[in-house]
Amino acid sequence: MNARPHTLSHASLQQAADWYVRLHDERPGSQVRQQWQQWLEQHGEHRDAWQYVERVSQRFGQLQQQDDGQVLRRTLAQPSRAAITRRQGLKSLLLVGAGSLLGWSTWRSTPLPRLVASWTADFATGTGEVRETRLADGTRLWLNATSAVDADFSSALRLLHLRFGEVLIDTARDTRPFFIDSRHGRMQALGTRFSVRKNDDETWLTVFDGTVEVCTSGSRETLRIQAGQQVAFSAAKVGSLGTAANARESWTRHVLAAEDMPLGQLLDELSHFRHGHLGCNPAVADLPVMGYFPLDDSEQSLHLLKAALPIRVQRLTDWWVSVEPNNA
Structure with missing residues (x-):
């Protein structure tokens, strides 16, 4: 999963990620779990943010084990008659499965519709x-x-x-x-x-x-x-x-040409070229950015941004990265 949910606040997402790290990297006692449960029940957005963090974690773990979905999607995207037949068959199977195995609320709240769309489209690309x-x-x-x-x-x-x-x-x-x-x-x-x-x-x-x-x-x-x-x-x-x-043209050469581009927009575009979550604190989202940034090497792009702007790159896990103000 790559695109972050714009309906959730940066603060809620970061809090959810912090709780995830505490609960999985430590041996939390009953008091810590109780505090997490209290935070979770404070607001519906907290529950949505927690579910998003769990989905990102699961998808990142799956990427390390297999790439079957991407191989299948690439096969189905070929514009041949046989591929179209396979695509239509898969489309029917997925839609039937979605109706019988998933409730409507689940269908709406997960990335599955976009996954189905990419598998059934004539042409599609992944992260x-x-x-x-x-x-x-x-x-x-x-x-x-x-x-x-x-x-x-x-x-x-x-x-x-x-x-x-x-x-x-x-x-x-x-x-x-x-x-x-x-x-x-x-x-x-x-x-x-x-x-x-x-x-x-x-x-x-x-x-x-x-x-x-x-x-x-x-x-x-x-x-x-x-x-x-x-x-x-x-x-x-x-x-x-x-x-x-x-x-809007430079990405075809695997480069992002920024001309007074807001940092938040640049990071949003860069997030499509890396797995996991790449967030941006609203306090620095409007910083103007100039320059050329390699899309195939998002870590290098983050390094260039860090050298040019008053920001820091916060890494809670390998799959959860956020750009924050540099208050040092």
């Missing part, structure tokens, strides 16, 4: 994986880490659906229109190179060449985005235009 592929029409497609997309090409149109994550697209010449959908709207590429990043609340579009037309899924607001521009839009509205950020 730390950047993938380049060429579609049937010659379009080049790059998937950022922990991303999933479906392709639906017909004689009338070319359509991609971004389930989650980020893609960079260099469209090929073709008489059929080229669209990409996210939950927040539809984008039509007009001979272009562009990236699309889907977050929970909005979709980010960055255009490097050509033009992309956006139409929101709710308000049906339409706007054309030109080369050198980027914009965030929700289902209800299109935001203000900004300048295209190099970071």
Whole structure:
């Protein structure tokens, strides 16, 4: 598991991790366990944070024992007829299993839906994986880490659906229109190179060449985005235009180009390239960052950040790291 839950506070997550370390690295007596139980029952967010810490720990432990899930996902992501058959079969099996073995509340509260989506998508990537592929029409497609997309090409149109994550697209010449959908709207590429990043609340579009037309899924607001521009839009509205950020293209070269990027955003992007939890204290989340950071070596990136900013890197375990203010 990589993405941290944005609905939980940094303080609750750190407290939960502290309790986890105390309960597992020591021989806690009844008083310590009672104190932990009292903390757990103080607030519903504490219970959610504790469950998240346990999930991160379990997934990190599983990674050390096997990689079967990633191998299976990569196999299913191949765009061959046999792979599509396997993918559809697995999709049916997983959905039936989810309905019979998991209650609705459990289905909603675990990362399983995203896991199912990555296994059943036409193209998908895991933690730390950047993938380049060429579609049937010659379009080049790059998937950022922990991303999933479906392709639906017909004689009338070319359509991609971004389930989650980020893609960079260099469209090929073709008489059929080229669209990409996210939950927040539809984008039509007009001979272009562009990236699309889907977050929970909005979709980010960055255009490097050509033009992309956006139409929101709710308000049906339409706007054309030109080369050198980027914009965030929700289902209800299109935001203000900004300048295209190099970071939205540099990840294809396994480098993150930060240009006055908030530290919290940089760490969020870096978290997709390492296993476990990478947190950021809100007190330093808005610090502006400049420079180039290797995505394939997150430890080196953390070292560079530590040397340039008034921060410290706190490590509670191998799989729980947090960036905190340097108060020394």
